[in-house]
Amino acid sequence: MRRFEVVRAYRGKGIEIPQRKTAASAGYDLAAAEDVEVPPGGVALVPTGLKAYMPPGEFLALYIRSSLAVSRGLMLANGVAVIDADYADNPENEGHILIAVYNRTDRPVRIARGERVAQGIFHPYQVTDDDRPGGPRRGGFGSTGA
Ligand SMILES: O=c1ccn([C@H]2C[C@H](O)[C@@H](COP(=O)(O)OP(=O)(O)OP(=O)(O)O)O2)c(=O)[nH]1
Numbered sequence: 644m645r646r647f648e649v650v651r652a653y654r655g656k657g658i659e660i661p662q663r664k665t666a667a668s669a670g671y672d673l674a675a676a677e678d679v680e681v682p683p684g685g686v687a688l689v690p691t692g693l694k695a696y697m698p699p700g701e702f703l704a705l706y707i708r709s710s711l712a713v714s715r716g717l718m719l720a721n722g723v724a725v726i727d728a729d730y731a732d733n734p735e736n737e738g739h740i741l742i743a744v745y746n747r748t749d750r751p752v753r754i755a756r757g758e759r760v761a762q763g764i765f766h767p768y769q770v771t772d773d774d775r776p777g778g779p780r781r782g783g784f785g786s787t788g789a
């Protein structure tokens with residue numbers, strides 16, 4: 644099972660399920676669920692209203708859309724965002740995907756609700772021979788400790 648779903652808090656608010664824009668596009672564009680202003684030289688968390696389900700052994704990577712990087716001066720604060728398979732339905736925030744956007748310009752940048760910000764690509768990952776994972780994920784953004 645690999646799919647996006649709208650998180651409870653955003654149901655009935657017109658959030659669209661991402662779809663690839665061309666037959667060979669690798670990424671599913673994710674749009675802002677709210678208007679957000681990113682301060683100059685600062686970071687804002689852009690809500691998507693979405694969670695992502697994927698099979699074990701995969702993660703969803705988020706990359707900035709090139710058009711926002713080139714024409715609006717935005718980057719992802721974390722370079723690439725890693726959305727883990729066990730983030731969906733976590734007890735803290737249901738797996739709501741947030742896009743951490745960094746504004747490298749000296750002016751505020753406004754992101755409008757519905758504007759596509761990042762592209763998500765599903766990737767496989769490998770584990771070590773002596774892999775001993777911890778317990779279930781409780782949340783995101785530091786939930787496993789500092
Ligand atoms: O830009 C991001 C980065 C992460 N996440 C969510 C999904 C991911 O599964 C979780 C944890 O992310 P990561 O492992 O990169 O951050 P961490 O600081 O290690 O947090 P944790 O201790 O919760 O793993 O937070 C987002 O929604 N947006």
Ligand SMILES: [Mg+2]
Pocket residue numbers: 787
């Ligand atoms: Mg982590």
